[in-house]
Amino acid sequence: MNAASTTTTPDERVNPTTTARSESCDVLIVGAGPAGLCAARAAASRGAQVVVLDDNPAPGGQIWRTGPGVEAPAVARALLREVSAHRNIRILNSAKVVGVLADHWLLVETDSAAIRMQWSKLILCTGARERLLPFPGWTLPGVTGAGGLQALIKGGMPVRGERIVIAGTGPLLLAAAATARKAGAELLMVAEHASLQAVARFAMQLPRWPSKLVQALQMRDAAYRASSTMLSVSGNGMVESATLQQGARTVTLACDRVACGYGLVPNTSLAEALGCNLHHADGITAIAVDAQQATTVDAVYAAGECTGTGGSESAMAQGNIAGFAAIGELKMAHSYEKERARWSAFAALAATCFALDDSLKKLPHPDTLVCRCEDVSHGAMQAHSHWTAAKIHTRCGMGACQGKVCGTAAQFLYGWELPQARMPFSTARIGTLAECSPMPATSPDSAR
Ligand SMILES: Cc1cc2nc3c(=O)[nH]c(=O)nc-3n(C[C@H](O)[C@H](O)[C@H](O)COP(=O)(O)OP(=O)(O)OC[C@H]3O[C@@H](n4cnc5c(N)ncnc54)[C@H](O)[C@@H]3O)c2cc1C
Incomplete structure (x- = not known):
């Protein structure tokens, strides 16, 4: 049985001039990152027809983005295999939600078509975007966000031999640096805006999450400097140098590329358009959800970084809860609450240690x-x-x-x-x- 039914006649009923086709499913999931994939597996576990759509050409979201020579980690590969092979799940790649048409209807655009998608339950797993803050020279070609640089490298952009400065704040800087080094770049500096005390406070707590400690040790970088801020980038039509504040002194580094990002902001556009309440904390606005990841709008759930940035482990736990809750399997949903709480504590620590000032x-x-x-x-x-x-x-x-x-x-x-x-x-x-x-x-x- 197909995961979604495609109808040919309702077009006339809903809009006599339409060229879009209409489809429907029991559970529609927007976003195929860690949260969306876990939500899909959970929601399909009792026979519901599930559609997962994502605007990227392949599922995996931000962290499991693949490309030439870049493979997702084993946990992601196993999950992707399971979801892709599931008879009740249909994945629509290169498909973006561009609007809300009516109650329980979304407008979706794919490479070749427009689809009016009707759903009974909707799970928003729309992730987060990188926060870019302007500084002199940030619009020069060769300047990107830190996650942006990582995405470009994973997509196949060559950086071998390039001198790169990464700056901003948060754990993503080290992840981007590790990707750039692996691709053969020369890392001149990983400039963390947070103070040495804040970074030390974060590092000292990491043993509470052993996998994160191992990850941090694997990604530690000799070029990492705390209390360091990107001031400006100069160059004639391209990046030639970056000037940074390092404590009391100013340093200028000749370089070929700069990546600068100040953490992540939840992607709430679709939730807002659906009328979901948002919550605001520590300068971050995210989708408000209850213990079952339900939003304030009936039949709409949200999971992962659109509900607050917290990393892939938190996103997966939330995705599982949302998926099971959406099909009424509350006992199963409940079984992931401890895991979610564990990673929420990690997210809270990261938010305090890398808060913007x-x-x-x-x-x-x-x-x-x-x-x-x-x-x-x-x-x-x-x-x-x-x-x-x-x-x-x-x-x-x-x-x-x-x-x-x-x-x-x-x-x-x-x-x-x-x-x-x-x-x-x-x-x-x-x-x-x-x-x-x-x-x-x-x-x-x-x-x-
Ligand atoms: C650029 C970037 C790079 C990152 N790299 C790392 C990393 O290396 N390591 C790490 O630990 N964390 C990284 N993160 C953090 C990462 O987002 C989380 O750890 C994890 O991927 C969150 O999972 P998620 O499922 O909540 O969201 P995501 O993985 O972000 O997945 C959300 C998906 O929804 C899609 N989407 C959003 N809106 C729509 C729409 N309207 N229509 C269709 N699709 C839509 C997005 O394109 C995306 O594919 C990165 C974040 C960003 C922004």
Whole structure:
């Protein structure tokens, strides 16, 4: 039996002019990272028809991203094999949710089609994005986020022999450095903004999570420096040098590439559009969930880093809980709660030790671009008192990334609240956007 049923006639019923096809499933999972894959396996365990969709060309999410010569770890390979072979699970790669059409209906765009996807239960496993903060030179070719560099290398970008500086804050810096070294790059410095005391506090607690301790020991890097902050990058059309603050002194390093990221921010756009409540803590906004990973909207669950950044182990535990809870297997869901609590404690420690401090607000100069899609400078943004005014007057957030980068930076730099995300959540084909007309409310069963 197929995991999802494809219908040919409901198109006429919901929109007489549509070219999209309609599909339906019992459980729809958005995101095929550690959380989504675990949720899929759990939700399909009692026969429910499950669809997992992800905008990447292959499942695995951020941490298990593969590419030429890059293999996912054994635990990921086993999970991927199990999910891919499951008769009740269908994985849709290169498929992104671009909008909410009606209650229990999402609009999905694949490489070749638009799909109106109807679901009975929905599990959001949309992960997190890297937080980029502007500093002079950050828009030069050759500057990326730390996770961004890692993704590019995994995707096949050659860095052999390149001199690289990695900066920002959080455990992702060391993961990116390890990937770059393995690919033959020369790491000049891994500059951690957090103080030596904060890093030591984090390291001293790691024995509570032995696998993380082993990981940290494997990834330790001689170029790692705490209390170090990227100030600027210079070069003529490409990266030529990076200047960093190291304690009281300033150092300039000749280099070919710079990667700088300040932790992760949960990806909440779809949850917001569905009306799910968010929760705010330590400057991070995430999807609010209860003990069973249920959101405040009926039949909608959320798991993994969209509910708060905490690493793949936490994402997997949450995915299992959400998947079982969605099919009413509450005893099974409950059995993963201890595991979730263990990794929540790790996430809380990382959040405190690598919290951003206000000194980072001084990094951009008045002429530093904050919105790099629409070329809007820090000075131009500062002339306004809130995001909407800045957007109306400067076009910030109206470019290709739809404010995902500059909006997050503006939240931190100016303390602005961002309005609720609206569809389309990402760039989409005209043919897909034509499907965005309102649909009459239907019950999940009526389109099958
Ligand atoms: C760039 C980057 C690199 C990272 N590298 C590491 C690392 O090396 N080591 C580590 O421990 N942690 C890393 N992390 C942290 C990592 O995100 C988590 O540890 C783990 O992957 C979280 O799992 P998840 O399932 O919650 O989310 P993810 O793995 O992020 O999976 C979410 C998936 O949902 C997809 N998605 C989101 N919105 C939509 C939509 N509207 N339509 C379709 N698909 C959608 C995303 O493309 C993504 O594939 C990285 C994070 C980022 C952002």
